[in-house]
Amino acid sequence: MxxxxxxxxxxxxxxxxxxxxxxxxxxxxxxxxxxxxxxxxxxxxxxxxxxxxxxxxxxxxxxxxxxxxxxxxxxxxxxxxxxxxxxxxxxxxxxxxxxxxxxxxxxxxxxxxxxxxxxxxxxxxxxxxxxxxxxxxxxxxxxxxxxxxxxxxxxxxxxxxxxxxxxxxxxxxxxxxxxxxxxxxxxxxxxxxxxxxxxxxxxxxxxxxxxxxxxxxxxxxxxxxxxxxxxxxxxxxxxxxxxxxxxxxxxxxxxxxxSSSDRPIVCLEQPIERKEILFTKITLLNNLNEASTELDVKSPFTINLNYEVVEAITEVEISIRIKTSEGTSVFTTVYSDASDKQKMDKTPGLYQASVQIPELFLMPGSYTISFAAFQFKRVFRLISRYDDMIRFRVCETGTKIAKYNDHRNIGVILVELPWQEEKIYN
CATH class of the missing domain: 3.40.50.300 (P-loop containing nucleotide triphosphate hydrolases)
Structure with a gap:
């Protein structure tokens, strides 16, 4: 059988x-x-x-x-x-x-x-x-x-x-x-x-x-x-x-x-259903404002999201997620509007949203960028989502952890934390 x-x-x-x-x-x-x-x-x-x-x-x-x-x-x-x-x-x-x-x-x-x-x-x-x-x-x-x-x-x-x-x-x-x-x-x-x-x-x-x-x-x-x-x-x-x-x-x-693109600029295919928000392009820029997927660990970089609001929508949120090449989420940042925290009311038109990732933040290695638009009123409603659309590399250019060959055992983010020391016994 x-x-x-x-x-x-x-x-x-x-x-x-x-x-x-x-x-x-x-x-x-x-x-x-x-x-x-x-x-x-x-x-x-x-x-x-x-x-x-x-x-x-x-x-x-x-x-x-x-x-x-x-x-x-x-x-x-x-x-x-x-x-x-x-x-x-x-x-x-x-x-x-x-x-x-x-x-x-x-x-x-x-x-x-x-x-x-x-x-x-x-x-x-x-x-x-x-x-x-x-x-x-x-x-x-x-x-x-x-x-x-x-x-x-x-x-x-x-x-x-x-x-x-x-x-x-x-x-x-x-x-x-x-x-x-x-x-x-x-x-x-x-x-x-x-x-x-x-x-x-x-x-x-x-x-x-x-x-x-x-x-x-x-x-x-x-x-x-x-x-x-x-x-x-x-x-x-x-x-x-x-x-x-x-x-x-x-x-x-x-x-x-x-599944990811090695190109720093990706124009997006439109979905079958015409949603309220349509993402049209994502761009990755280095600290010189040049499109690039090779980034200096000691310099900030910027992600630009272009999208069209097809029809008026309330309380919308937009997020960008960075993941490791193995698919583990490193962090997610949500687009915040100062007047209403994370929720925005949008009228029809073309928009570009940008977020800057600071220097000495991501550990040297390979990453991908995902992004989404959604509402979170009584229940979660996904409007549009694109996963792993750009693959990029953070390059080691001389940090404190450069002497360690295997960064994977150290972590996925670089942090400079204050240490204190005192001698407690002679």
């Missing part, structure tokens, strides 16, 4: 891009309304597709792979690679245009904050609702109930409608439900990034435990160190196609060296 629990054959997903906004999710209500419209006007869809301003976009194109029972598989790739589309198809949220999927067992998905729960129901009610959706009876759910609540740490708010939960509480409970209600296949997107570091570690431990029980894990993350820790297999997507798949350490090594 085969141990294959997921078999994907020649999977493709096509979208029609045009004047009408593409829905992220197609609900039953939307499908019924669309069918009714097509019955009333059988020429409507044909005319929309043939519009001269419309074009086809293949989010996935001829993707095939197999996943065995108990596998922990990471899905990686840049923006527009097709990761989210693949997860939505595997979660039965959207249907493929072509191809076949065979899945054996119950599937629990945690794709983004705000999905899977009914906002008007309490945490308690949503636990039972999600269990019922997974096909479990009340006895099974009750057996797992206390364990779910303890893991999520939301006992005090169990009988509060989840619409009043913070994003952290929301994710904690959503993950606890998805991981504890005994699915054969658990699909988790980058949503865990909303939680704190302790909770993320707790979730990774739980996913490892679930895998040891013979369950299958599919995990998407932009943190390569997290993928390497959890997954033993990786599927690398680029522009809707599989670039590589196989052993995690080998694929991640290739990805980290090939």
């Amino acid at each position: 085969s141990d294959t629990v997921i078999r994907v054959e020649n999977l493709s997903k096509k979208y029609i891009l045009g004047h009408q906004k593409q829905e992220s999710y197609t609900t039953l209500r939307d499908s019924i309304a669309s069918s009714a419209k097509s019955l009333l006007n059988p020429f409507q869809r044909k005319s929309q597709i043939s519009d001269s301003n419309s074009e086809e976009f293949w989010a996935l194109n001829n993707v095939s792979f197999e996943i065995e029972q108990g596998d922990r598989v990471g899905i990686i790739g840049g923006n527009g690679a097709g990761k989210s589309t693949l997860l939505k198809i595997l979660s039965r949220i959207v249907e493929p245009t072509q191809g076949k999927i065979r899945m054996a067992g119950r599937v629990a998905s945690l794709l983004e904050v705000g999905t899977g729960f009914h906002p008007e129901l309490t945490g308690r009610e949503n636990i039972f609702l999600n269990g019922a959706i997974l096909g479990m009876d009340r006895v099974e759910i009750t057996r797992k109930f206390d364990e779910i609540v303890a893991f999520a740490e939301v006992e005090r708010f169990l009988d509060t409608p989840v619409k009043r939960y913070s994003s952290g509480m929301y994710v904690r409970l959503a993950f606890a439900v998805a991981a504890h209600l005994e699915p054969e296949i658990l699909i988790v997107d980058e949503v865990l990034a909303v939680g704190d570091a302790q909770f993320q570690k707790k979730c990774l431990g739980k996913m490892e435990d679930v895998s040891k029980e013979g369950k299958t894990i599919i995990f998407v993350s932009h943190q390569m160190s997290t993928i390497e820790q959890l997954c033993h297999r990786v599927i690398w997507l680029n522009k809707g196609q599989i670039v590589h798949q196989g052993d995690a350490s080998q694929i991640l090594s290739k990805y980290l060296t090939q």
